[in-house]
Ligand SMILES: Cc1cc2nc3c(=O)[nH]c(=O)nc-3n(C[C@H](O)[C@H](O)[C@H](O)COP(=O)(O)OP(=O)(O)OC[C@H]3O[C@@H](n4cnc5c(N)ncnc54)[C@H](O)[C@@H]3O)c2cc1C
């Protein structure tokens with residue numbers, strides 16, 4: 001089975017109820033696009049010159065915090081989701 | 093506000109070790125985990141190193157009946173993949189004759205899922221009397237006159253006590269205590285990882301006791317494969333400063349290697365989970381403590397500078413942090429200077445010894461398996477020429493050896509600067525030599541011509557006068 005045929009969404013279990021836990025401060029963003037490159041789930045996008053996080057990120061995010069770490073402009077705010085919610089790694 | 097002697101943020105191997113040691117000393121201890129149970133937010137390779145068995149008695153109790161995912165990594169396979177995505181060769185290794193103690197003589201790593209290991213180790217802490225609060229995110233530090241005196245959870249509940257930051261790579265404790273805002277791009281790696289399921293008997297039959305593999309490739313960062321009882325991980329990593337495309341793009345390239353596809357097929361492997369995790373990888377830990385606060389494990393950047401083994405260092409620093417905190421509490425002085433002894437103590441351990449050569453070790457690793465295009469693209473063919481060129485019936489053998497030697501010489505312009513820049517400094521450091529002496533042109537000239545003379549030359553024919 002080739003990697004492009006994996007059903008990625010079926011490969012992560014999660015408990016809903018995270019609330020918002022990532023946000024972007026557009027005024028601080030310098031458009032470097034590092035968040036777009038580093039996000040394994042491609043949850044960061046660009047429209048025109050504006051960088052944004054997809055609306056349904058709460059149900060797709062891996063909570064890796066790579067976007068937050070990579071943003072030198074400190075435009076990305078990140079806090080782990082509410083305790084007991086979010087991804088559940090069963091074979092980590 | 094609830095009062096404790098020791099408040100630990102994080103229920104990973106570091107936090108649990110600290111909690112166990114603190115409770116055993118009779119200290120009133122609480123540790124927090126944001127997951128519903130320890131381990132459910134964590135992803136590692138995950139191989140445990142034998143130094144843990146040497147230094148932590150509890151490891152004798154880690155058996156398959158308690159943690160069924162265990163598989164001993166008795167042997168490791170190293171695949172070398174060239175720039176055309178072909179497996180050019182592989183080398184299998186197991187613990188060598190110079191290894192000095194058990195269980196290191198028997199296996200390289202003990203492989204186990206974190207979802208089993210983390211709760212197992214946390215139970216020693218709760219059995220010893222530490223309180224574990226799960227499903228609880230710690231969001232801030234409690235401060236008084238600018239000084240940290242405890243922590244605050246997401247519901248606003250306050251817990252007072254000496255704070256141990258065992259909260260991993262994205263450490264709230266490090267940030268809020270002012271010890272570290274964020275890692276720099278060259279201090280932290282991003283690791284995408286798949287877990288595959290596979291029937292245990294297939295793994296036994298096909299892999300035998302080769303329960304580890306590293307795929308050294310010329311197009312992707314080195315990728316590791318770790319086998320468990322009924323499945324395996326395939327992952328890779330590189331510093332944040334490196335990526336030019338999604339980490340998943342590179343991992344998928346490994347999965348799509350023809351050789352790998354065959355392996356998936358015969359192992360009857362199926363993708364089971366996708367994980368992404370950061371891992372700090374620095375040359376030397378710094379800013380490890382401040383008044384009333386100590387950082388341990390990933391929060392302090394303690395994973396091994398060469399291969400980023402991080403569980404053992406988390407456990408060692410967890411144990412030492414508690415020793416230091418207990419003494420400081422008894423003495424009534426938990427100031428930053430009083431806690432400097434934490435650094436003195438970890439530096440004297442096996443973890444500290446690794447960091448003695450941290451700069452050189454992490455540099456060579458960065459320059460070799462993590463620089464696929466720049467280095468592995470010539471390293472793989474050069475290495476394979478050396479070990480693989482011999483088994484070849486295309487020419488008389490002496491002619492083949494001359495061909496091989498001539499071809500390897502072709503890589504010298506790339507290999508020699510690499511050796512001068514990365515290998516010599518490391519060798520000098522390890523053997524406590526002065527680099528200047530090793531690089532002394534006079535000494536080099538004394539050996540180099542001799543080495544060149546040793547290259548095969550045309551010899552007289554047998555029977556010729
Ligand atoms: C892909 C990968 C492969 C690896 N492979 C290996 C390997 O094979 N062998 C090895 O020895 N090491 C390996 N490592 C490194 C190892 O995983 C870490 O070094 C180790 O887990 C560090 O332990 P820790 O206790 O310091 O932190 P963690 O294990 O990260 O534990 C921190 C805990 O704190 C919790 N937490 C975090 N923030 C909060 C908060 N604010 N409130 C409450 N809880 C919180 C987390 O949920 C987590 O359970 C690997 C790492 C990665 C990413």
Ligand code: SF4
Nearest residue numbers: 029030032033035071
């Ligand atoms: S990494 Fe930060 S600065 Fe760069 S594009 Fe993303 S949000 Fe903007």
Ligand code: SF4
Nearest residue numbers: 039061062064065067
């Ligand atoms: S935390 Fe990881 S998965 Fe989630 S948006 Fe950021 S980079 Fe993407």
